[in-house]
Amino acid sequence: MLLTWEEEFRKWKVDIPFHNLNKPELSGKENTLAVNFLKNVAIVDGIQMLFLYSWIKDRSIVGISYNLFGRLAGEGVKEGLDGKIRRVLLENPTLLVLDEGHTARNDHSLMWNALSKVETQRCIILSGTPFQNNCGELYNILCLVSPNLVGRMSSKDHGDLGKKDGRESKSARRRWASLTSSDVNIRDIKAIVDPLVHIYKGTILDKLLHGCKKALVVLKPTDLQKSLTESIQTRNFLERDRMVSLISVHPSLLLQCYSPEDEGFSAYWGECEQLKLDHHGGVKTRFLIELIRLCGALKEKVLVFSQYLDPLAFLMKQLKACFNWTEGREVLYIDGQHDIKQRQLTI
Numbered sequence: 001m002l003l004t005w006e007e008e009f010r011k012w013k014v015d016i017p018f019h020n021l022n023k024p025e026l027s028g029k030e031n032t033l034a035v036n037f038l039k040n041v042a043i044v045d046g047i048q049m050l051f052l053y054s055w056i057k058d059r060s061i062v063g064i065s066y067n068l069f070g071r072l073a074g075e076g077v078k079e080g081l082d083g084k085i086r087r088v089l090l091e092n093p094t095l096l097v098l099d100e101g102h103t104a105r106n107d108h109s110l111m112w113n114a115l116s117k118v119e120t121q122r123c124i125i126l127s128g129t130p131f132q133n134n135c136g137e138l139y140n141i142l143c144l145v146s147p148n149l150v151g152r153m154s155s156k157d158h159g160d161l162g163k164k165d166g167r168e169s170k171s172a173r174r175r176w177a178s179l180t181s182s183d184v185n186i187r188d189i190k191a192i193v194d195p196l197v198h199i200y201k202g203t204i205l206d207k208l209l210h211g212c213k214k215a216l217v218v219l220k221p222t223d224l225q226k227s228l229t230e231s232i233q234t235r236n237f238l239e240r241d242r243m244v245s246l247i248s249v250h251p252s253l254l255l256q257c258y259s260p261e262d263e264g265f266s267a268y269w270g271e272c273e274q275l276k277l278d279h280h281g282g283v284k285t286r287f288l289i290e291l292i293r294l295c296g297a298l299k300e301k302v303l304v305f306s307q308y309l310d311p312l313a314f315l316m317k318q319l320k321a322c323f324n325w326t327e328g329r330e331v332l333y334i335d336g337q338h339d340i341k342q343r344q345l346t347i
Helices: 001-010 032-038 044-057 066-073 078-092 110-115 135-145 149-158 168-177 183-196 204-208 223-231 237-250 249-258 264-272 285-298 309-323 340-346
Strands: 018-020 061-063 095-099 122-127
Touching: 001 018, 001 061, 001 340, 044 061, 044 078, 066 078, 066 110, 110 135, 135 149, 135 183, 168 183, 168 223, 183 309, 223 237, 223 249, 223 264, 237 249, 237 264, 237 285, 237 309, 249 264, 249 309, 285 309
Parallel strands: 018 061, 095 122
Antiparallel strands: none
């Protein structure tokens, strides 16, 4: 997500340095004095310190992931250099922008508690799904957008209490829970939320995205797939679950993960070997190949997810062989073992 923001600033030629705190590389836009100082001293996490110093001294933006912010600005960090970094992150922001802001919706999380202590009154949350059928979580998000929300709500019950008074926070939360427990109070809820929410009603998404259509496709397994599935019923649940996943994609996947001596497979080993390069041998592989043919005619893109990595690697080989495709051009691959930069480049 941060790399996307970084790329947007570069694309639109915005003359404001963007310091990615999660990226251990200099952009060339850091404060010159700080760069020269860093060359002469050895400081653990020196790059982060350089970014923060440049951010404080010059007009610039710091990008940081939610997890890293929770770790650097959390309650448990108060002493030494770590304590200074925490204070910088909490005391210096003039404007706080939370992309995918619904991520910070759990008030028991380290992340939410750290964000709630940022001292700026200016906070923007960007989210396509701020309300996820949980009124308590929506309240937590609204508290980040408007720190004064707690005071406004609790004053109805307790008069004018101090902002950090624990009684005020509990009172406001109780009032919110009471309001959202019944449809009768919908106008009151709307009055609270309306000043804080701005909805983009543009048509760009309507033009580019045609809506989400879901279809459940039931595939009939081959005789070999049926036999292999029946032969593993005595295995424990976790192993059986993985085996079924492999078999349903293509029987030859078992060759990569098990040996011919494995109980129940020896009778089918030769047949699996013969089908290795035949995509018709697995019902899911055959279906995917045909689906891609149809989508190719319409110039549509196909995105394939898998719970396990072996089926993905197998499908890559099948696609390259079947369509004479080159990885990195017609067919792309990402998994959790790729570094962030490689994943972003692929996307």
